[in-house]
Every structure is written in structure tokens, then in C-alpha cells.
Amino acid sequence: MRLATWNVNSIRTRVARTVEFAVREDIDVLAMQEVKCKPEQFPYAPFEDAGYHVEVHGLNQWNGVAIASREPMTDVRTGFDGMPGFAKATATAPVHIGTDAPLEARALGAIVNGVRVWSLYVPNGRSLADPHLDYKLQWLDALRAATAAEIAATPDLPLALVGDFNIIPFDHDNGDPDIVVGRSTHVSPEERAAFFALESAGVQDVVRPILPEGYTYWDYQRLKFPRNEGIRIDFVLGSAAFADKVSGAAIHRNERKGEQPSDHVPVVVDLDLGAAEEDDDLPMIFA
């Protein structure tokens, strides 16, 4: 099975190149982030014409996550247990963060080919002084707890957290001189600690051992891509049962090129799920 994650930055703007990529790269499961639309606005037809089922979680023009899959999806979930919401300050009320605040469309889970996939769009944080950074940290801590609980409940079910984590784990993942430790989000000790705390929940970065270097995002502004001033913020974090099956990985830097690219590129992982999943593709000469 070939699994990809891609922050598409509006699926309506980029549906053609998104589906073209999925078909060309033989993607079985494509987790998308920032689809920026409601389900009724989602361009299902191009995906379905290419042989994909689609699940969408979108509430408005912001955020929005989706999964396209060649095989049907089961146990589809919007949001994870304990996921907080965010309400910005108004004239009469302060900022509110919690499970009783309005939930955003940042997490969509489904089981496909016997693998639990979570398509995740972690809150940005905005700036070090912004309450949105507190929201980001609380959201990540709730994700850590929910992931630990899910792995404890079903340790043999391969699980992957995939998506835009909005954290630059290591200094060598940051090629953007405008992002500075001490001044910027994405590189703060607190955000990095929240990212690495996911390891304690039982998931690990399955792309890093194969591709130690490589950016996944370049800002549209100030010639960041031509200058290769990118950052690495999109990841595939797999449980032990998932990581055992990883046989390859790729970061598709070329998808940042061309007409109307997303500012992110796809990250792809190959899984060896054994003979069962290959039955569709191989002649039954061993039957």
C-alpha cells in the first residue's frame, strides 16, 4: 500500500493536479489537509472518476481535512477524543480553549486496508505571544493522549498520524532565515517537546530514517522556493505495527513547481502489508 499526505491549500484550486499526482504516483491512500471547503463544496467527481472513495471533514473556508482511498474506508471519525476547540476573544469574552469551545476541522480518521490513518492539520500557533500557540500545544497534548489510548486498545492495528504538524523538529529542518528560535513559532522548545512527546505515545517518524534531509514547505513569499529556504513540517508518524511494514518513502519536491502549486509538497510512504493486499494486483499463480 502506498500512503501519501499533502497539505493541498484549497482542493478546489488544485483538484486537477492533486488527482493527477495520485494517479501518476499510484497512491492508494491520500490524506489531505487545508482542503478549505465544506463537504458539499468538495470536488468529488475527479477523485471518483480516478477510482477513489473520499471522506471529507470541513466546516468553513478554513482548515478542512480529507482522505481519498482506492479501498473503502471504515470507522470514519471526525476529531479525536479530548480534542480542544478554539474561540478567539470578542468584545465581551476572552479567548477560550477547550473541548467545549468550537471544534475545528483538523482531524479525520479512517481504517483502510487494515491501517488506521489520521489526517491531521495541527494549529499554526500564529506567534509566540498569541493564545493560538496555547491552543496548538493543548491540541497536541490531547492528540498524544488519544493516540496512546488508541494504540493501547488496539496495538496490532497499524496506526499512522499523517499531515501538517506545523513544527520544525530539528534546526537542520529549517532553511528559512526568517524563522528564528526565540522569535518564531514552529521552532520553540515547547512546540518541539510536544512533537517529540508523541513518541511517548508510541509513534515514530517513519520517513526520517529513509530521508534524513528534505523540506516539505516553502513560503509563497520572497522567493523562498527558488532560494530553497524551506522547512520540514509534514510527517508520517507510525505505530510500531505500522513502522514494521514501511519499505520506502519519498518527498515530492517537484510538486512545489509549476502552475498554482500548493506551498506544501506530498510525503509518501510505502507499506508492505503482506500477500493479502496484493491479491488484487497479482495473478493467482500460487493459489
Add this chain to the structure above:
DNA sequence: ATGGCTAAAAGATTTAGA
């Protein structure tokens, strides 16, 4: 020229992204 952004809703700017 030594620098240049993109997207959506509702406008003719605001909010958001990272």
C-alpha cells in the same frame, strides 16, 4: 529593479497561513 504571495468570503478589505 537585487525584489515579487495565496486563498476564501464577502468585499472593494479582512482573516489566515507559518
